[in-house]
Amino acid sequence: MTPSRNLPQHRRLYEILRKHITEGIYKEGDLLPSENELCQLYGMTRPTVRQSLSTLANDGYITKHQGKGSIVHHLPREIGILSVSGTTSAVGNRNLKTRIIVKPVLISWNNDFMFPLSQLEKESGCIYMERLRLLDDIPIFYDISYIANINLPRITSRQFENRSLFKILREHYHIEIKGGEQRIKAIPASLKTSSLLHLKKNQPVLHLERKMVTNVNGLFLYSSIYCNTEKYSIFGRF
Amino acid sequence: MTPSRNLPQHRRLYEILRKHITEGIYKEGDLLPSENELCQLYGMTRPTVRQSLSTLANDGYITKHQGKGSIVHHLPREIGILSVSGTTSAVGNRNLKTRIIVKPVLISWNNDFMFPLSQLEKESGCIYMERLRLLDDIPIFYDISYIANINLPRITSRQFENRSLFKILREHYHIEIKGGEQRIKAIPASLKTSSLLHLKKNQPVLHLERKMVTNVNGLFLYSSIYCNTEKYSIFGRF
């Protein structure tokens, strides 16, 4: 069930603390146990514990302060790697729904795909899907996903409603997103995007093209995302 | 001159390698010297060297591959922390200019500033400036900067033309950007932004609101950036 076995120790502790933070066991502004306490608690040495904390800090879950401790933040990191933050009110317990526009189907790659593809990817074909994601019943993201069909049995027949694509890839295929790159533009809404996102034609829309690197060698996830940023902003740390 | 003295060793090596990468001594795709070679070259032990490389990897300058080595990338991290990548052609030797719209002046903070401010910041007043940044003579960024006036003597009289604000802060005040957060939206261009960015009114513009954390406790940099993304995209790694 849990993917916690046969992981390196520092990674195990990272996952434990990350879970505790995202589940709210540690709250915004709380101090994490000190490094020495974590050593005792989990039977590790300080360099190992420090490696976990260092990764957490890099991922924005904590900030470390010499002489003081590690302070918890748990704002971002929802909805895939993207996160939204309300411009008017706080985020709060968001009511997020996913609606499938085009169910996962196997197609061949477009010739002028937004990112260069490897030979293996081209030969494998492409799993294509379109989803609309709503926050409090307001359409926020129109998301077109592309995945190379490399060792993903039965993926086209899975249920994606109200479930994160990333969660499914993680739980069923042990695929983790390690990072990636993206290009961001502001463009006028096309007829299709404007109708899906409940906007007028030519209203500004945020367009992201992203390539995500996974823990599986040669397997990347691609997506083209159109965002309605009228009421919400894209939030990010760097 | 060089700020390399009395830095920790791992930081020193980080700065050296970063410089070599950005100056093109190591080229895209090159392998960095192995960890053991770097140990010998710079008289450090492997954990120290590994810490430098780990930071470089986190910052996107290299990717590490077990059994192979560390591969150099030197795309991003220009123009402040932002970076652009051409949508039509490659980036190449970009011809970047900065034009001052409003010279640095000391003002008081706006009451409904885009980020919450500390008491110290409010009391210190605000150094305000507006700049326009052009790539190949095309206006790309209209950049409004806000800095709390905390220990920054003579900053309002400095030359900012064609020089990065970050470089000046780094060289003259030893201020380094450690990270930050940002909100991104697509909005219609106002009259002012459209004229500055050579766009028609109501054309889509990318709007960033960012808060940057520095190595100086309590000192943050804020900026509101309007981007013309007609020909260029914002590029980022995550």
Added chain:
DNA sequence: ATAAAATACTTGTATTTACAAGTAAAATAT
């Protein structure tokens, strides 16, 4: 009561040592 100094914490830096695991090239056997 107030201010200064000592203290007990915290994280930061750095060395040394050892073995595991992935990669690529060289040596060997077929």
Added chain:
DNA sequence: ATATTTTACTTGTAAATACAAGTATTTTAT
């Protein structure tokens, strides 16, 4: 010649140890 195995590299993980430096509290002196 080709395939296989070995070898020599690379980075990854992990422990044990030591001291430096920043922070906050407690104690002490005024």
